[in-house]
Amino acid sequence: MLRNSRHPRILQPVREARPNNFFYRLVTSQRFLAIIGLVFLVAILLPLARTYSQRRLVEKEIEEIRSQISEYENQNRDLSELLSYLQSDQSLEEQARQSLNLKKPGEAVVVIENKNAAANATASGDGSNSGNNLAKWWGYFFN
Numbered sequence: 001m002l003r004n005s006r007h008p009r010i011l012q013p014v015r016e017a018r019p020n021n022f023f024y025r026l027v028t029s030q031r032f033l034a035i036i037g038l039v040f041l042v043a044i045l046l047p048l049a050r051t052y053s054q055r056r057l058v059e060k061e062i063e064e065i066r067s068q069i070s071e072y073e074n075q076n077r078d079l080s081e082l083l084s085y086l087q088s089d090q091s092l093e094e095q096a097r098q099s100l101n102l103k104k105p106g107e108a109v110v111v112i113e114n115k116n117a118a119a120n121a122t123a124s125g126d127g128s129n130s131g132n133n134l135a136k137w138w139g140y141f142f143n
Contacts (some may be wrong), residue, residue: 026032085091096102103109 101109
């Protein structure tokens with residue numbers, strides 16, 4: 001019982017008939033998929049780039065504010081040191097010596113006058129009405 005000498009039948013997958021319309025070809029095209037992918041990528045990247053630039057601006061502003069804070073802290077520290085100095089007895093004594101011309105017992109005070117300042121004060125007419133106004137100006141500028 002020999003069988004037919006035909007070759008055995010090989011089963012091949014059944015190919016479905018593909019539609020041959022424009023929309024089907026467009027959707028299955030690699031170019032179309034690449035373009036859709038690029039559009040999707042751009043749609044995601046634009047808001048990300050905007051958010052990143054805003055974040056950088058905020059970080060820069062924060063850094064500027066931190067530098068201002070450090071400057072104000074330095075000024076505050078300097079003012080605190082000045083305040084503590086001004087409240088000390090040494091500062092009080094120094095101000096009394098300079099402003100009120102006070103001295104300690106047993107000290108001698110020496111006053112040094114500036115002759116140029118005294119001459120300018122007398123030349124500028126320290127309240128006296130002697131001479132006319134033109135002479136005063138002449139003396140002010142040329143003497």
